[in-house]
Amino acid sequence: xxxxxxxxxxxxxxxxxxxxxxxxxxxxxxxxxxxxxxxxxxxxxxxxxxxxxxxxxxxxxxxxxxxxxxxxxxxxxxxxxxxxxxxxxxxxxxxxxxxxxxxxxxxxxxxxxxxxxxxxxxxxxxxxxxxxxxxxxxxxxxxxxxxxxxxxxxxxxxxxxxxxxxxxxxxxxxxxxxxxxxxxxxxxxxxxxxxxxxxxxxxxxxxxxxxxxxxxxxxxxxxxxxxxxxxxxxxxxxxxxxxxxxxxxxxxxxxxxxxxxxxxxxxxxxxxxxxxxxxxxxxxxxxxxxxxxxxxxxxxxxxxxxxxxxxxxxxxxxxxxxxxxxxxxxxxxxxxxxxxxxxxxxxxxxxxxxxxxxxxxxxxxxxxxxxxxxxxxxxxxxxxxxxxxxxxxxxxxxxxxxxxxxxxxxxxxxxxxxxx
Amino acid sequence: xxxxxxxxxxxxxxxxxxxxxxxxxxxxxxxxxxxxxxxxxxxxxxxxxxxxxxxxxxxxxxxxxxxxxxxxxxxxxxxxxxxxxxxxxxxxxxxxxxxxxxxxxxxxxxxxxxxxxxxxxxxxxxxxxxxxxxxxxxxxxxxxxxxxxxxxxxxxxxxxxxxxxxxxx
Numbered sequence: 144x145x146x147x148x149x150x151x152x153x154x155x156x157x158x159x160x161x162x163x164x165x166x167x168x169x170x171x172x173x174x175x176x177x178x179x180x181x182x183x184x185x186x187x188x189x190x191x192x193x194x195x196x197x198x199x200x201x202x203x204x205x206x207x208x209x210x211x212x213x214x215x216x217x218x219x220x221x222x223x224x225x226x227x228x229x230x231x232x233x234x235x236x237x238x239x240x241x242x243x244x245x246x247x248x249x250x251x252x253x254x255x256x257x258x259x260x261x262x263x264x265x266x267x268x269x270x271x272x273x274x275x276x277x278x279x280x281x282x283x284x285x286x287x288x289x290x291x292x293x294x295x296x297x298x299x300x301x302x303x304x305x306x307x308x309x310x311x312x313x314x315x316x317x318x319x320x321x322x323x324x325x326x327x328x329x330x331x332x333x334x335x336x337x338x339x340x341x342x343x344x345x346x347x348x349x350x351x352x353x354x355x356x357x358x359x360x361x362x363x364x365x366x367x368x369x370x371x372x373x374x375x376x377x378x379x380x381x382x383x384x385x386x387x388x389x390x391x392x393x394x395x396x397x398x399x400x401x402x403x404x405x406x407x408x409x410x411x412x413x414x415x416x417x418x419x420x421x422x423x424x425x426x427x428x429x430x431x432x433x434x435x436x437x438x439x440x441x442x443x444x445x446x447x448x449x450x451x452x453x454x455x456x457x458x459x460x461x462x463x464x465x466x467x468x469x470x471x472x473x474x475x476x477x478x479x480x481x482x483x484x485x486x487x488x489x490x491x492x493x494x495x496x497x498x499x500x501x502x503x504x505x506x507x508x509x510x511x512x513x514x515x516x517x518x519x520x521x522x523x524x525x526x527x528x529x530x531x532x533x534x535x536x537x538x539x540x541x542x543x544x545x546x547x548x549x550x551x552x553x554x555x556x557x558x559x560x561x562x563x
Numbered sequence: 564x565x566x567x568x569x570x571x572x573x574x575x576x577x578x579x580x581x582x583x584x585x586x587x588x589x590x591x592x593x594x595x596x597x598x599x600x601x602x603x604x605x606x607x608x609x610x611x612x613x614x615x616x617x618x619x620x621x622x623x624x625x626x627x628x629x630x631x632x633x634x635x636x637x638x639x640x641x642x643x644x645x646x647x648x649x650x651x652x653x654x655x656x657x658x659x660x661x662x663x664x665x666x667x668x669x670x671x672x673x674x675x676x677x678x679x680x681x682x683x684x685x686x687x688x689x690x691x692x693x694x695x696x697x698x699x700x701x702x703x704x705x706x707x708x709x710x711x712x713x714x715x716x717x718x719x720x721x722x723x724x725x726x727x728x729x730x731x732x
Contacts, residue, residue: 304679323604325629421631423680427696446713502697
């Protein structure tokens, strides 16, 4: 890349940069050539960075007032809500921030699925992304335990009990996770520690995620490899910075709506009741962003196989670059994949819906069909589609279809020759 | 001569790596084991319960090791129902005679063996317990009959200290 030749203008800058090339890095980030056709679905990377920083800042301030002890945690959260200056605001931002974080990450993931961003040479970016997503789920789950309400306690009980499905060592692992014979104070204190640690692990992985991204550069809606820098690219600053900034402002409006007008709508009323190991709430439901996987867990009548199915549903994403056999990245040029893509979106939304409903009767039947389809999509449809599908002609550059006015290569070429 | 030298190097390399691995394991184990139940948790291993107020057909729920324990004083119908069940109809075959030595008293952990919720009393298709979380049905002996739970509710170690007192653990 040309930015390796970068040399600061000032003497001081040169002196510093020769010793620690931070200015070279800054220059790389501002000049970074970006495809000029990136649409708003590409702004969620920046939005996610904002979400992570928001969670870390609000989390640090909450930790100054929270007490990680089974006898005091619930009260200390109420203390934050009622007594601490702006405590209610910071907590509502943190709690709804988790939901906003997942909203953004789901859009980010489904953007990758639509435009084939996970395909070669971007597999490592994708896999790091999946690890980040797993860590996000772990952090969200443990964070939800900290207020020590009824949903906290029973959610922790149900999720940690998933490990008891492991043959032979399962019970031992659960006791080890709990630090006792049930979810109790030792569980709470270790969850607090890990909840504090994970965001910084995610931060480190985000750096790797972006580093890996900057090697091949961004994918784009057309899904073709482009020359960098060229007439197909624009510098990251100011073009993408402004676009990301605008999208972030729109996102923050949605965020603020939840924080100020519906701060509890995504939570459960049961979590305002202090944890009670003697009484299970009538209906235990995880947070909305985990519902599709919860539906998969419940759709399998066997305990061990249910857990295996749920984990596989997530881990199958890590091998997606090898399951999708199509050479064409963007769904724009894959007429069949595009339809299956939207069926998958609907399937996941249906799973989310039935995950929130009682696991019986028609709901259970729907959950089973949707679970089967989810795996069918990744294990059968995607591998076969790569061989069977008739794809549309892909343009040679981003500029070509824009100048030609048609996404079709032959038509674009004809036009171009006419202009000449 | 050079061959001999290589062998010596190989030995040193293997020995150093092996010793390093043992050393690392010795340091890692305390870090892992500190998460297991500590001495103060283990010290609360038994509890004594006064059951004199319990009349037939009622259940007392007490906390033992942070988990609810159901103490059920069963009616004659419940005992008969539990004892006449055929072994082949059970998901996790256990005789009621083995679960409740004294047939009138059923003592078991009130924890669903699926994912650890507390089942509800006098509910479900088998007149025993029903877990509201994922729909497991237990009979009057606390045995799993229907639903995702793999095992019967666990009977802990317990004994009658005297006619009215049960010691759990």
